[in-house]
Amino acid sequence: MFLFLLSSLVFVKEAATTLTAKPNIVIVVADDLGYTDVGFNGGDQIPTPNIDWLAKRGVILSNYYTAKICTPSRGSLLTGRHQMQLGLQRSVILPSAPYGLGLNETLLPQYLKKYGYSTHMVGKWHLGYYKLDYTPTRRGFDTHFGVWNGKSDYFSHYDTDWGVHSNESGLDLWDNLRVASEYNGSYITQLYGQKAVEIIKNHNQSNPFFLYLAHQAVHNGISPQPLKAPQEYLDKFSFITHDGRRRYAAMLSVLDDTIGNLTSALISSGMYENTLLIFTTDNGGPVDGFSMNYASNWPLRGCKETYWEGGVRGAAFLHGKMLKNPGRTSHQLMHISDWLPTLMTVIGEKLPTDIDYYGVDQWAAIQYDVASPRKEIIHSYDLSTGAIRHGDYKLVICCDNNMNGWYPEQKYVPTNQNPYISCGERNSSLPACTKDKPCLFDIQSDPCEYNNIASLKPQLSKWLLEKLETFADAAQPPRNKPSDPAAFPRFHNGHWTNWLDKNPIY
Ligand SMILES: *[C@@H]1O[C@H](CO)[C@@H](O)[C@H](O)[C@H]1NC(C)=O
Ligand SMILES: *[C@@H]1O[C@H](CO)[C@@H](O)[C@H](O)[C@H]1NC(C)=O
Ligand SMILES: *[C@@H]1O[C@H](CO)[C@@H](O)[C@H](O)[C@H]1NC(C)=O
Ligand SMILES: *[C@@H]1O[C@H](CO)[C@@H](O)[C@H](O)[C@H]1NC(C)=O
Ligand SMILES: *[C@@H]1O[C@H](CO)[C@@H](O)[C@H](O)[C@H]1NC(C)=O
Ligand SMILES: *[C@@H]1O[C@H](CO)[C@@H](O)[C@H](O)[C@H]1NC(C)=O
Secondary structure (H helix, E strand, O other), X not given: OHHHHXXXXXXXXXXXXXHHOOOEEEEEEEOOOOOOOOHHHOOOOOOOHHHHHHHHOOEEEOOEEOOOOHHHHHHHHHHOOOHHHHOOOOOOOOOOOOOOOOOOOOOHHHHHHHOOOEEEEEEOOXXXXXXXXXXXXXXOOOEEEEOOOOOOOOOOOEEEOOHHHOOOEEEOOEEOOEEXXXXXXXXXXXXXXXXXXXXXXXXXXXXOEEEEEEOOOOOOOOOOOOOOOOHHHHHHOOOOOOHHHHHHHHHHHHHHHHHHHHHHHHHHOOOHHHEEEXXXXXXXXXXXXXXXXXXXXXXXXXOOOOOOHHHHEOOEEEEOOOOOOOOEEEOOOEEHHHHHHHXXXXXXXXXXXXXXXOOOOOHHHHHHOOOOOOOEEEEEEEOOEEEEEEOOEEEEEOOOOOOOOEOOOOOOOOOOOOOOOOOOOOOOOOOOOOOOOOEXXXXXXXXXXXXXXOOOOHHHHHHHHHHHHHHHHOOOOOOOOOOOHHHOHHHOOOEOOOOOOXXXXX
């Protein structure tokens, strides 16, 4: 009797430990991925079987929003705060710009470390590095392999500065705080994939791990060079006659294969069962040659760097054994800043109460398919353009650039109807959206933003504009600083480094 009790106690204790064991967390960020380029969102030109396998056995997010460009999205993802609270609402951090995500912000890996996680980062940072304290291993990551900038050449890992300084070029690849110069010729997507697999294989399972795998794919390398991919992948897509699109397809296919390898590593290490994997893009795809890229968000309007759905509606999903009723799509409204509060609930911990998070906890909405706690998303508002979504409605103050159409109804993607998004009818008697006046769309019935109904709902338009302005009034001013020539690699052994510290790394 006594023995029996003892063994059942042991059993109960073991079960409790298993239940409370914190899951491993993997966040895979794709860069500049077109909304409809992945199979799980209806893309049928570029096979993405590994990504789709995870998505279709997980929970796909169909109403999920990122920022329109890279730096603000990554800032929000890692802090749970809004780009406008972070002062990162304007452009991206250029290589020679001496600023970064404020040091008073707390990052996801810092929270996770506190709760016993090993924290690893592979891939691109793009949140500043002019001083060492801004770099990944000083911001909560135990390890980092990758670039401090937003991108680099896929094979040489050299990155150039922008605009008039675009001839300033240097290596940007780091193995923690060592310049990793020995990888010349290794295709960066495969290299990141291998490093991620190594981290999983080497992980000591006495504690959980967090892996932030921020791929460069399918962002371009160095413009105006065409997109680059290994020859065997280019050959695989010889049926795509448009050169830029073929290159894009090859880049995405490599990414997909690395996700397959990542999944295998999780399974063979025995950690798959207790790992939550999140896949997200950082923004919509750049189209039609924009930064040498040929993504497709079609039939959504616009692209990266616009507030149209094609710029901010992100391809994303979750995968993991802890998800209830997997194999479904969650239509709840979600913003990229929501991951941090959501993950705190996943690991059974509370957020500090003295920080003004923009993100909200979506775990119940995701798990039980109940209403989203989020009714509104301020997409952003800066330099007289912006957008806000409230309920079904979206106010857009356009236009940042001239990418305001639907791409590609032309050239490089077969134009069959996307079965996952139904656009509704165009009402040609409504006025086109121009920069003169804010425009209003009913995203629920008009996801393709055909019909500007601002003139039909002036009160609502005014109310939304006021909300946007009020939020903007409370924003942290943009942290942007002009380019500092002291950053140029020719002053630092040919690589980008933390140039404003007393002893930059050489
Ligand atoms: C880039 O161009 C500027 C202006 O022509 C020149 O002063 C500078 O030396 C060049 N930099 C490199 C790395 O060649
Ligand atoms: C990298 O490899 C390429 C191709 O082999 C070569 O042309 C280039 O000089 C190498 N770069 C460096 C910095 O070694
Ligand atoms: C996946 O792993 C295999 C086996 O290690 C390797 O040969 C292949 O290059 C990897 N794929 C990619 C895209 O890195
Ligand atoms: C894993 O970590 C535990 C606790 O720190 C330690 O006792 C064990 O030796 C480690 N295992 C390996 C294989 O390093
Ligand atoms: C089209 O817009 C006009 C206003 O310009 C409106 O009166 C009409 O009802 C709309 N048609 C449809 C089919 O929604
Ligand atoms: C960090 O400081 C800036 C002002 O410099 C402020 O706008 C921001 O809200 C602060 N962040 C936190 C988490 O308090």
